Amino acid sequence: MSNHRATTAITRTRAIVSHMSTSATSSLDQPVLFQSNGHTRTFVLNRAKKLNTLNTAMVDALRHQVDLWSKSDLCQIIIGTGSGRAFCAGGDVTSVLRDALDAGTRPKALGFFRKEFELVYILSQLPKPYVAVLDGITMGGGVGLSINAPFRVATEKTVFAMPETKIGFFPDVGASYFLPRLEGEVGTYLALTSETLVGREVFEHGLATHYITSRSVPSLLAHLAALENPSFSQINRTIEELHIERQPNEAHSKLTGNVREALDAAFCHDTVEEIIQSLEASTETPDTRVRLWAKQTLETLHMRSPTSLKVTLSAQRRGREMSLLEALQMEIGIAAAYCSDASQDFRTGITAALIDKIQGRPAWSPDNVSDVSSETVHRFFSEQSPYRSLAHKLSVDNLPGRNFDFMTYSLPSESELLDSIQPACKKGPVTIPDLLYSLDSICKRKFGIAEKILDIVHRKCHVTTSNGTATATWKGE
Secondary structure: OOHHHHHHHHHHHHHHHHHHHHHHHOOOOOOEEEEEEOOEEEEEEOOHHHOOOEOHHHHHHHHHHHHHHHHOOOOOEEEEEEOOOEEEOOEOHHHHHHHHOOOOOHHHHHHHHHHHHHHHHHHHOOOOOEEEEEOOEEEOHHHHHHOOOOEEEEOOOOEEEOOHHHHOOOOOOOHHHHHHHOOOOHHHHHHHHOOOEEOHHHHHOOOOOEEOOHHHHHHHHHHHHHOOOOOHHHHHHHHHOOOOOOOOOOOOOOOOHHHHHHHHHHHOOOOHHHHHHHHHHHOOOOOHHHHHHHHHHHHHHHHOOHHHHHHHHHHHHHHOOOOHHHHHHHHHHHHHHHHOOOOOHHHHHHHHHHHOOOOOOOOOOOOOHHHOOHHHHHOOOOOOOHHHOOOOOOOOOOOOOOOOOOOOOOOOOHHHHHHHHHHHHHOOOEEHHHHHHHOHHHHOOOOOHHHHHHHHHHHHEEEEEEOOEEEEEEOOO
């Protein structure tokens, strides 16, 4: 036997022993389960009573096993799932705050963030196809575990949010990278408000790449396990085959039509004060849907930490020009500043929401956005800030590297679709059925495109209905 073949045989034998050992020692009370089925390797977050919130032991176990799988010839697809009604509801922030409150244990709190952020980056660089099944609550750290997967599968049970401004913190785990890359200002809106997207909305706004029913998940896992030497395109087609079309009585996304236009107009500003002013102006619009949305959004922003709003907006704007690794490194500095009391709002928010469980607005300090100085915000970003002195440099060297756009298998971008919609509508009035027919080749590329085209048309065109037929004419710039 040649040296190469001998080495390969030894490697495969070790991998088999590792998988057998993992299976043998797995038990239902472990916080993460690791499973093998055919050529798939699956991690199951298994703290159902805690909504699968992440602690240090879980992060360490995931990093170790994912590293083994990424090097295994037997593993061809990595799948992430969660038990119970959540994929993962975030990190165990109560424990983090407990460690952050004491100077002696503060490095432990920052150690959790470092490990969590490193895992996020490692998952983004996996050399194997990675499928995240978001069949339930997916928030904070759970988004970090899944957002860089090439395939992110939402169901009607998916509830997405980055809820950090509710607790006086900021959206982390790479949110300063991926939220600015959503279309329009949806990412800025989600970052500042902590609002949720549910079910199909998660797919339609690009945070998931596919949408199936929850009851189809076992079938999906079986189909993936049956694939041999699968390509990314094969995996994509396998998931697409289980896509569920919108039902006639199914509600549309709350962030469409005129509301989306108002959202983009308000949240495009670079100061929180300007965003609030734009929303206040929208409360005077004759459009009832926009008016109610603007009023509710203002009320939501009032509930959030003023300091968190300004820190979050600054991170979102800076992250637009960063790589994922640069964004995560910036975020570890911001997290260090929060844990070092650059703002009291982190401890105030967690105490109010998770410990005392009070209703209403926490006692933020400062209490108003206008009272949050630029010097305060500077504490979170300046390399010379003493509040950032405990920030770790992320240790993610020697990874294979993968230049992959996390939106590759999402719905086509609005700009790409406009390249086809605009010329068709500029020629003169065109009926909606004729427009969709002319874009038939695009519509066949991926399920769900027709709904996105219709939303774009209703925002960018004058749409009139005569004799039961809707006609679109380009509005112009």
